[in-house]
Amino acid sequence: MGKIIDGKAVSAAARARMKEEVAALRERGIIPGLAVVIVGDDPASRVYVNNKKKACAELGMYSEEYALPGTTTEEELLALVARLNVKPDIHGILVQLPLPRQIDEKKIIEAIDPNKDVDAFHPQNVGRIMIGDYRFLPCTPAGIMELIASTGEDISGKECVVIGRSNIVGKPMAMLMLHKNATVTICHSRTRDLAQVARRADILIVAIGKAKFVGPEMVKPGAMVIDVGMDRDENGKLCGDVDFAGVEPKAGWITPVPGGVGPMTITMLMRNTITAAGG
DSSP states (O other): OOEEOOHHHHHHHHHHHHHHHHHHHHHTTOOOEEEEEEESOOHHHHHHHHHHHHHHHHHTOEEEEEEEOTTOOHHHHHHHHHHHHTOTTOOEEEEOSSOOTTSOHHHHHHHSOGGGBTTOOSHHHHHHHHHTOOSOOOHHHHHHHHHHHHHTOOOTTOEEEEEOOOTTTHHHHHHHHHHTTOEEEEEOTTOTTHHHHHTTOSEEEEOSOOTTOBOGGGSOTTOEEEEOOOEEOTTSOEEOSBOHHHHTTTOSEEOOSSSSSHHHHHHHHHHHHHHHHTO
Protein backbone atom coordinates (compact mmCIF):
# COMPACT_ATOMS: atom_id res chain seq x y z
CA MET A 1 0.00 0.00 0.00
CA GLY A 2 1.34 3.42 -0.97
CA LYS A 3 2.11 5.94 1.74
CA ILE A 4 0.12 9.14 1.25
CA ILE A 5 2.04 12.37 0.69
CA ASP A 6 -0.17 14.86 2.55
CA GLY A 7 0.02 18.18 0.70
CA LYS A 8 -2.14 19.93 3.30
CA ALA A 9 0.27 19.02 6.11
CA VAL A 10 3.41 19.92 4.13
CA SER A 11 1.81 23.20 3.06
CA ALA A 12 0.77 24.07 6.64
CA ALA A 13 4.32 23.43 7.91
CA ALA A 14 5.81 25.59 5.13
CA ARG A 15 3.35 28.42 5.85
CA ALA A 16 4.19 28.33 9.57
CA ARG A 17 7.86 28.91 8.69
CA MET A 18 6.92 31.67 6.23
CA LYS A 19 4.78 33.44 8.84
CA GLU A 20 7.92 33.79 10.99
CA GLU A 21 9.90 35.10 8.01
CA VAL A 22 7.20 37.69 7.25
CA ALA A 23 7.19 38.78 10.91
CA ALA A 24 10.98 39.24 10.76
CA LEU A 25 10.67 41.29 7.55
CA ARG A 26 7.94 43.45 9.08
CA GLU A 27 10.28 44.24 11.98
CA ARG A 28 12.67 45.63 9.35
CA GLY A 29 9.84 47.73 7.91
CA ILE A 30 9.26 45.44 4.90
CA ILE A 31 5.77 44.05 4.25
CA PRO A 32 5.87 41.59 1.32
CA GLY A 33 3.34 42.84 -1.24
CA LEU A 34 1.65 40.87 -4.02
CA ALA A 35 -0.42 42.37 -6.85
CA VAL A 36 -2.83 39.96 -8.52
CA VAL A 37 -4.36 40.97 -11.86
CA ILE A 38 -7.43 39.17 -13.21
CA VAL A 39 -8.96 40.00 -16.60
CA GLY A 40 -12.52 38.85 -17.27
CA ASP A 41 -14.75 36.64 -15.15
CA ASP A 42 -13.42 33.07 -15.52
CA PRO A 43 -14.85 31.26 -12.44
CA ALA A 44 -11.76 29.07 -11.87
CA SER A 45 -9.49 32.12 -12.05
CA ARG A 46 -11.71 33.94 -9.55
CA VAL A 47 -11.36 31.04 -7.06
CA TYR A 48 -7.56 31.06 -7.46
CA VAL A 49 -7.37 34.83 -6.96
CA ASN A 50 -9.51 34.68 -3.81
CA ASN A 51 -7.31 31.90 -2.39
CA LYS A 52 -4.17 33.94 -3.08
CA LYS A 53 -5.61 36.94 -1.22
CA LYS A 54 -6.54 34.70 1.73
CA ALA A 55 -3.04 33.23 1.85
CA CYS A 56 -1.48 36.72 1.93
CA ALA A 57 -3.74 37.75 4.83
CA GLU A 58 -2.95 34.53 6.72
CA LEU A 59 0.81 35.15 6.51
CA GLY A 60 0.67 38.87 7.34
CA MET A 61 1.46 39.97 3.79
CA TYR A 62 -0.01 42.83 1.75
CA SER A 63 -2.05 42.18 -1.39
CA GLU A 64 -3.75 44.23 -4.08
CA GLU A 65 -6.27 42.95 -6.59
CA TYR A 66 -6.85 44.47 -10.01
CA ALA A 67 -10.05 43.01 -11.51
CA LEU A 68 -10.30 44.21 -15.10
CA PRO A 69 -13.20 43.68 -17.52
CA GLY A 70 -12.92 41.03 -20.25
CA THR A 71 -12.84 43.84 -22.83
CA THR A 72 -9.52 45.21 -21.50
CA THR A 73 -7.04 45.88 -24.30
CA GLU A 74 -3.46 44.65 -24.44
CA GLU A 75 -2.24 48.27 -24.18
CA GLU A 76 -4.28 48.86 -21.00
CA LEU A 77 -2.91 45.71 -19.36
CA LEU A 78 0.67 46.56 -20.37
CA ALA A 79 0.22 50.03 -18.86
CA LEU A 80 -0.97 48.50 -15.57
CA VAL A 81 2.00 46.10 -15.49
CA ALA A 82 4.36 49.03 -16.12
CA ARG A 83 2.85 50.89 -13.13
CA LEU A 84 3.16 47.83 -10.87
CA ASN A 85 6.78 47.30 -11.95
CA VAL A 86 7.74 50.58 -10.28
CA LYS A 87 5.31 50.47 -7.32
CA PRO A 88 7.59 50.23 -4.25
CA ASP A 89 5.16 48.38 -1.96
CA ILE A 90 4.57 45.64 -4.55
CA HIS A 91 7.27 42.94 -4.61
CA GLY A 92 5.43 40.35 -6.68
CA ILE A 93 3.18 40.66 -9.74
CA LEU A 94 0.91 37.85 -10.87
CA VAL A 95 -1.27 38.13 -13.96
CA GLN A 96 -3.83 35.33 -13.79
CA LEU A 97 -3.89 33.16 -16.91
CA PRO A 98 -5.62 32.49 -19.24
CA LEU A 99 -6.13 35.98 -20.67
CA PRO A 100 -8.84 37.01 -23.18
CA ARG A 101 -8.03 36.37 -26.85
CA GLN A 102 -7.28 40.00 -27.69
CA ILE A 103 -4.29 39.96 -25.32
CA ASP A 104 -0.96 38.28 -26.17
CA GLU A 105 0.03 36.36 -23.01
CA LYS A 106 3.67 36.20 -24.11
CA LYS A 107 3.89 40.00 -24.34
CA ILE A 108 2.39 40.43 -20.87
CA ILE A 109 4.72 37.87 -19.27
CA GLU A 110 7.75 39.52 -20.88
CA ALA A 111 6.61 42.97 -19.65
CA ILE A 112 6.71 41.94 -15.97
CA ASP A 113 9.91 42.94 -14.16
CA PRO A 114 11.83 39.62 -13.75
CA ASN A 115 12.54 40.59 -10.12
CA LYS A 116 8.76 40.75 -9.47
CA ASP A 117 7.87 37.72 -11.62
CA VAL A 118 6.65 35.45 -8.81
CA ASP A 119 5.17 32.95 -11.29
CA ALA A 120 8.70 32.49 -12.76
CA PHE A 121 7.35 32.60 -16.32
CA HIS A 122 9.56 35.43 -17.64
CA PRO A 123 12.16 34.12 -20.16
CA GLN A 124 14.95 35.45 -17.93
CA ASN A 125 13.73 33.40 -14.96
CA VAL A 126 13.11 30.36 -17.18
CA GLY A 127 16.72 30.62 -18.36
CA ARG A 128 17.96 30.82 -14.78
CA ILE A 129 16.07 27.62 -13.92
CA MET A 130 17.74 25.94 -16.91
CA ILE A 131 21.25 26.69 -15.60
CA GLY A 132 20.34 26.09 -11.95
CA ASP A 133 20.95 29.68 -10.82
CA TYR A 134 17.42 30.76 -9.96
CA ARG A 135 15.73 33.09 -7.51
CA PHE A 136 12.14 32.00 -8.24
CA LEU A 137 10.69 28.66 -9.26
CA PRO A 138 7.31 28.05 -10.95
CA CYS A 139 4.92 27.38 -8.10
CA THR A 140 3.68 23.87 -8.94
CA PRO A 141 7.11 22.31 -9.62
CA ALA A 142 8.49 24.04 -6.51
CA GLY A 143 5.63 22.57 -4.48
CA ILE A 144 6.32 19.10 -5.87
CA MET A 145 9.98 19.35 -4.82
CA GLU A 146 8.79 20.18 -1.28
CA LEU A 147 6.44 17.18 -1.29
CA ILE A 148 9.21 14.84 -2.43
CA ALA A 149 11.57 16.27 0.21
CA SER A 150 8.93 15.60 2.89
CA THR A 151 9.15 11.86 2.22
CA GLY A 152 12.86 11.78 3.05
CA GLU A 153 13.54 9.87 -0.18
CA ASP A 154 16.78 10.71 -1.99
CA ILE A 155 16.26 11.80 -5.61
CA SER A 156 19.90 11.35 -6.65
CA GLY A 157 20.41 8.49 -9.09
CA LYS A 158 16.68 7.72 -9.35
CA GLU A 159 14.91 7.30 -12.67
CA CYS A 160 12.27 10.02 -13.04
CA VAL A 161 9.59 10.08 -15.73
CA VAL A 162 7.57 13.26 -16.29
CA ILE A 163 4.41 12.82 -18.36
CA GLY A 164 3.58 16.24 -19.82
CA ARG A 165 5.80 18.92 -21.37
CA SER A 166 4.07 22.21 -20.54
CA ASN A 167 6.15 25.32 -19.85
CA ILE A 168 4.38 25.69 -16.49
CA VAL A 169 4.90 22.19 -15.06
CA GLY A 170 6.49 19.51 -17.25
CA LYS A 171 9.61 21.26 -18.55
CA PRO A 172 10.65 23.08 -15.33
CA MET A 173 9.84 19.92 -13.33
CA ALA A 174 12.26 17.92 -15.47
CA MET A 175 15.01 20.53 -14.94
CA LEU A 176 14.55 20.57 -11.15
CA MET A 177 14.80 16.77 -11.00
CA LEU A 178 17.89 16.93 -13.20
CA HIS A 179 19.47 19.47 -10.82
CA LYS A 180 18.91 16.88 -8.06
CA ASN A 181 20.80 14.27 -10.10
CA ALA A 182 17.83 12.20 -11.25
CA THR A 183 17.90 10.57 -14.69
CA VAL A 184 14.96 12.26 -16.39
CA THR A 185 12.67 11.25 -19.27
CA ILE A 186 9.92 13.57 -20.51
CA CYS A 187 6.94 11.86 -22.13
CA HIS A 188 4.18 13.42 -24.22
CA SER A 189 1.46 12.63 -26.76
CA ARG A 190 4.02 11.40 -29.35
CA THR A 191 5.92 9.10 -26.98
CA ARG A 192 6.04 5.52 -28.24
CA ASP A 193 4.93 2.84 -25.76
CA LEU A 194 4.29 5.34 -22.99
CA ALA A 195 3.30 2.62 -20.50
CA GLN A 196 6.64 0.87 -20.90
CA VAL A 197 8.57 4.12 -20.37
CA ALA A 198 6.43 5.03 -17.33
CA ARG A 199 7.09 1.62 -15.75
CA ARG A 200 10.81 2.43 -15.56
CA ALA A 201 10.19 5.33 -13.19
CA ASP A 202 11.23 5.35 -9.56
CA ILE A 203 9.50 8.75 -9.47
CA LEU A 204 6.55 9.25 -11.83
CA ILE A 205 5.17 12.79 -12.20
CA VAL A 206 1.95 13.13 -14.21
CA ALA A 207 0.71 16.52 -15.51
CA ILE A 208 -1.46 16.11 -18.60
CA GLY A 209 -5.03 16.98 -17.59
CA LYS A 210 -6.61 13.62 -18.48
CA ALA A 211 -8.72 12.03 -15.76
CA LYS A 212 -7.34 8.71 -14.43
CA PHE A 213 -4.99 8.38 -17.43
CA VAL A 214 -2.31 6.49 -15.49
CA GLY A 215 -3.40 3.07 -14.28
CA PRO A 216 -1.51 0.39 -12.30
CA GLU A 217 -0.14 -1.16 -15.52
CA MET A 218 1.94 2.01 -16.02
CA VAL A 219 3.51 2.04 -12.54
CA LYS A 220 6.60 0.24 -11.26
CA PRO A 221 6.00 -1.49 -7.88
CA GLY A 222 7.15 0.81 -5.07
CA ALA A 223 7.39 3.91 -7.29
CA MET A 224 6.64 7.41 -6.00
CA VAL A 225 3.67 8.79 -7.95
CA ILE A 226 3.02 12.54 -8.06
CA ASP A 227 -0.35 13.49 -9.56
CA VAL A 228 -0.59 17.10 -10.77
CA GLY A 229 -3.98 16.63 -12.45
CA MET A 230 -7.18 18.36 -11.38
CA ASP A 231 -9.93 16.71 -13.38
CA ARG A 232 -13.50 15.44 -13.08
CA ASP A 233 -14.38 11.76 -13.46
CA GLU A 234 -17.42 10.30 -15.20
CA ASN A 235 -19.55 11.13 -12.11
CA GLY A 236 -18.32 14.72 -11.94
CA LYS A 237 -16.17 13.96 -8.89
CA LEU A 238 -12.78 15.66 -8.50
CA CYS A 239 -9.92 13.36 -9.46
CA GLY A 240 -6.40 13.47 -10.84
CA ASP A 241 -4.50 12.19 -13.88
CA VAL A 242 -3.78 9.00 -11.93
CA ASP A 243 -6.32 6.27 -11.14
CA PHE A 244 -5.70 6.57 -7.39
CA ALA A 245 -7.70 3.48 -6.37
CA GLY A 246 -5.89 1.31 -8.89
CA VAL A 247 -2.38 2.71 -8.41
CA GLU A 248 -2.23 3.31 -4.65
CA PRO A 249 -1.82 -0.40 -3.68
CA LYS A 250 1.18 -0.66 -6.05
CA ALA A 251 2.92 2.65 -5.28
CA GLY A 252 5.51 3.31 -2.57
CA TRP A 253 4.35 6.91 -2.16
CA ILE A 254 1.42 8.69 -3.81
CA THR A 255 -0.23 12.12 -3.74
CA PRO A 256 -4.03 12.23 -3.45
CA VAL A 257 -6.36 14.53 -5.42
CA PRO A 258 -7.50 16.74 -3.80
CA GLY A 259 -5.04 17.37 -0.97
CA GLY A 260 -1.76 16.56 -2.69
CA VAL A 261 -0.04 18.94 -5.09
CA GLY A 262 -2.88 21.51 -5.06
CA PRO A 263 -2.30 23.03 -1.59
CA MET A 264 1.40 23.53 -2.38
CA THR A 265 0.98 25.79 -5.42
CA ILE A 266 -0.28 28.92 -3.64
CA THR A 267 2.09 28.27 -0.74
CA MET A 268 5.03 28.42 -3.15
CA LEU A 269 3.65 31.66 -4.63
CA MET A 270 3.85 33.10 -1.13
CA ARG A 271 7.42 31.76 -0.87
CA ASN A 272 8.40 33.56 -4.08
CA THR A 273 6.79 36.83 -2.91
CA ILE A 274 8.69 36.68 0.40
CA THR A 275 11.91 36.02 -1.55
CA ALA A 276 11.17 39.00 -3.81
CA ALA A 277 10.68 41.20 -0.76
CA GLY A 278 14.11 40.24 0.54
CA GLY A 279 13.24 37.24 2.69
